[in-house]
Amino acid sequence: MTMKSPDTPSDRIRLTPEQVLAVGNAQRCLYIEAAPGSGKTTVSAQRFGLHRFTHTADHRAVVAVSFTRSATEEIRNRVLRYWGPSALAWPHRVATLDALLCDVLAHLLQIGALQWPGGHRELEVLDTWRSRLPTASRKLKPVLALNGTRIIAVSVQQSRAGSHPAPDDFLAAVDKGQCTHDNVREVLQLALQQPRTRASVASYLGSTIRSLIIDEIYDANDLDLRLIHLAVDTGIDLTLVGDPWQALYGFRGARPEQVSQLITHHRFARRDLHTSFRWSTSTQQTLAQRLRHGESTTLPIGRVQDADVVLARQWRTLWNTDTHVLPLAIKPLTGQFQGAACTLLLNEMTERSLGIQAVFLNDALITLGITNRDVLEQLRPHLHHTLEALAGTDSVRSIWRDFVNVLITELPVKSLITHDRVPLSGLQSLRAKSQVRHDRLVPGLTCHQAKGREWDAVGVRLEESDVAALHTGLVLQVEEHRSLYVALTRARHLTIAL
Numbered sequence: 001m002t003m004k005s006p007d008t009p010s011d012r013i014r015l016t017p018e019q020v021l022a023v024g025n026a027q028r029c030l031y032i033e034a035a036p037g038s039g040k041t042t043v044s045a046q047r048f049g050l051h052r053f054t055h056t057a058d059h060r061a062v063v064a065v066s067f068t069r070s071a072t073e074e075i076r077n078r079v080l081r082y083w084g085p086s087a088l089a090w091p092h093r094v095a096t097l098d099a100l101l102c103d104v105l106a107h108l109l110q111i112g113a114l115q116w117p118g119g120h121r122e123l124e125v126l127d128t129w130r131s132r133l134p135t136a137s138r139k140l141k142p143v144l145a146l147n148g149t150r151i152i153a154v155s156v157q158q159s160r161a162g163s164h165p166a167p168d169d170f171l172a173a174v175d176k177g178q179c180t181h182d183n184v185r186e187v188l189q190l191a192l193q194q195p196r197t198r199a200s201v202a203s204y205l206g207s208t209i210r211s212l213i214i215d216e217i218y219d220a221n222d223l224d225l226r227l228i229h230l231a232v233d234t235g236i237d238l239t240l241v242g243d244p245w246q247a248l249y250g251f252r253g254a255r256p257e258q259v260s261q262l263i264t265h266h267r268f269a270r271r272d273l274h275t276s277f278r279w280s281t282s283t284q285q286t287l288a289q290r291l292r293h294g295e296s297t298t299l300p301i302g303r304v305q306d307a308d309v310v311l312a313r314q315w316r317t318l319w320n321t322d323t324h325v326l327p328l329a330i331k332p333l334t335g336q337f338q339g340a341a342c343t344l345l346l347n348e349m350t351e352r353s354l355g356i357q358a359v360f361l362n363d364a365l366i367t368l369g370i371t372n373r374d375v376l377e378q379l380r381p382h383l384h385h386t387l388e389a390l391a392g393t394d395s396v397r398s399i400w401r402d403f404v405n406v407l408i409t410e411l412p413v414k415s416l417i418t419h420d421r422v423p424l425s426g427l428q429s430l431r432a433k434s435q436v437r438h439d440r441l442v443p444g445l446t447c448h449q450a451k452g453r454e455w456d457a458v459g460v461r462l463e464e465s466d467v468a469a470l471h472t473g474l475v476l477q478v479e480e481h482r483s484l485y486v487a488l489t490r491a492r493h494l495t496i497a498l
């Protein structure tokens, strides 16, 4: 079935019967469980349009949310492609869940249900303090808390040191109406425990949204799930889309087991998308089916040169594997500045040899105070020169010293730059890769970074425990097994063990 006459023939998508049943399902609360490549994004975007263009007398919004900017952008693009720009006429929107949380907090401030220091009702919400305030490794973490309905800044002692701003700087920024997305979450987490504020949030959601579609629901944490429970109670149409086999963010607070409870508790109707558009060989299709059914499997052994990408659980494993693998992130333990400087060098190498960016480039740019990409362009000849030196035989200490001198001259953030700590292991790792012919390098990624992506041939660096797990069959409840599942379902043609 073609859902809508699109603008160009190439936009025409003929939905499969199972996709049609998911898109058009009339239940108020619907859970769509989707295997890799089975059209999760396609179905979310189609259902968005269907809800958007029916019940148009109801002026409340149809909203689709996902957890990352890239996933959100993908849904937005699909909605535009299938349904045209009017699908996203205000108030209908595709946004990150964080953006929805900001809307909720802004509303609570507007109606006076909560009070921000200095009386601010509009906030500037940052991704990280590092882009605005100096941060240092410390155990004291400044956070926001509630005193009744007043928002206050406090400091909490953490068991491990993290990169945080100084409490006084934090307080001054909050007084100016600035905060981070984490701070928004801190406030809402506490606010939703207060019955009156919770009622205000429920009333806001129920009066402004008529249909909420949540992609990658298994990435939801406690606060997200609280909000979703509230949304169900207000009578909003709710569509949850996800795959429990691809739930990887337990370490960031995701609660996949609570998602299952929510679905059962509110008696969500369920539709499954089984048919994957990813597999172009029966080998890959069979592998995916066996993994999902917990059946015993083995992988063919292959060479790095046969793969388009190499996946492993840890960046460290990728750096310690075959020299032809070029991991897309480097994390020396020597310090924030050293990590950011090594990331710039790695990025120069990945862009030149593979045409792709290093994974944490943006974080590195923020740490180094580089807000303008022109500065990175100016640094390029120096980065190139440093990599050439690394490919030679000069000592890494003297190469580092020269490189730091360049950064001191070129960069705005000088306070972070310390000469005393040389990221020896990071530079030696880069040296090893700079000595390999560029056209022989294959990108290396962690399973987390590979989620949502696909390649023709994927090499997976298995650990002993992975081989054992594949032999006995994967178990859904074990996060390591799920990350193995994600790695082994990225290939269109072939997955090989390395």
Ligand SMILES: Nc1ncnc2c1ncn2[C@@H]1O[C@H](COP(=O)(O)OP(=O)(O)OP(=O)(O)O)[C@@H](O)[C@H]1O
Pocket (backbone or CB within 6 Å): 013, 014, 015, 016, 019, 034, 035, 036, 037, 038, 039, 040, 041, 042, 043, 277, 278, 452, 453
């Ligand atoms: N009915 C269909 N007919 C043809 N192609 C389709 C159909 N449904 C989805 N596809 C294509 O299959 C690919 C995967 O679809 P989509 O990105 O929606 O899946 P997904 O489940 O979100 O993937 P992932 O598991 O990677 O998150 C896309 O290229 C999409 O255009």
